[in-house]
Amino acid sequence: MNSGLVHHFLEKSALKFPEKVALVQGDVRATYREINRLADALAEWLVNRGVVGGDRVVILLENSLEYVVSYYGILKVGAIAVPLSTDLKPDGLQPLLDELEAKVLISSFRFERLLKAVSLGLDAAVDLVIKQAKLTWDEVTVFSWSDIINGENPVSSGLVNNQLPSDIASIIYTSGSTGKPKGVMLTHKNIVSNVQSICAYLHLSDQDIQMVVLPFFYVMGKSLLNSHFAVGGRVVINNKFAFPAAILKEMVDEMVTGFSGVPSTYAYLLHRSPLRDYRDKLPNLRYCSQAGGHMARAVKEDL
Secondary structure: OOOOOOOHHHHHHHHHOOOOEEEEEOOEEEEHHHHHHHHHHHHHHHHHOOOOOOOEEEEOOOOOHHHHHHHHHHHHOOOEEEEOOOOOOHHHHHHHHHHHOOOEEEEEHHHHHHHHOOOOOHHHOOEEEEEOOOOOOOOOOEEEHHHHHOOOOOOOOOOOOOOOOOOEEEEEEOOOOOOOOOEEEEEHHHHHHHHHHHHHHOOOOOOOEEEEOOOOOOHHHHHHHHHHHHHOOEEEEOOOOOOHHHHHHHHHHOOOOEEEEOHHHHHHHHHHOOHHHHOOOOOOOOEEEEOOOOOOHHHHHHO
16 A cells, blocks of 8 residues: 555545445445545635645544545645544633634534634634534634535545645644643654554455544544545444443444444443443454553453
8 A cells, every 4th residue: 555645545445446335424324436526525615715735724523424524625735634622622722723823614513602612813814614503603704514515516636736745734632631732743654654554453454344433633533534544444433432332233233343442442341331242243343452541451351
């Protein structure tokens, strides 16, 4: 696998597996062709709004089709994707927005009240894209997500052909547990190298199906997306980990081959789900992976 830029993962799989379902979330089943087309439509709109290479575009969304389309659409135009935690409060979000000076912020109605509680920088003239906006906005220009992705003349692949692997692809903010959050700049080469390593040591293929419960704004969550799109696999998104029995049932129904989490994820499954009852019901599950710190020996042994 040799992809110099992160969005090439999507574009190459869209050419190789156009009709294959790449993403599952509830009733949503999106193919590689569809996701790439939507990302192209967003890329076209971003260019028309004056977004150029190096501009920051903020993503404030839960894991979803819209998140995936936003991420790859931003990268297609050479801009920098900046996913922010959906757990942020106004006093945590404001300094990040001030620092980023983003050209565009993509969100949904779920976060409108949060966005209303901060200053979006009138001087910077940020464009706000909201899916299914429900509030009235007077101080900021708001664009409809559905209008953007239903554009009639999506651009072709390779809209920006002067991007380099050394260009910054994304800024990921640290948790701030040891001070204020720091924006870590990741180049395309950083991310591509990470993805290639993961695909190699997990022996990922187009037959792999990953259950995603970790947020995409988290580094490991994003690597689950990129690694499976790199090989033409599938991601199953479930944002309702508070109901772990439903997660396990969906893992059976979707014939999931991989599951990933942090130590607390596995502790929750062990103590608050019928995991033991599913011991013989997951014949397709071939690996589990873990990041985010040390996992207690007892938890490992129970698993």
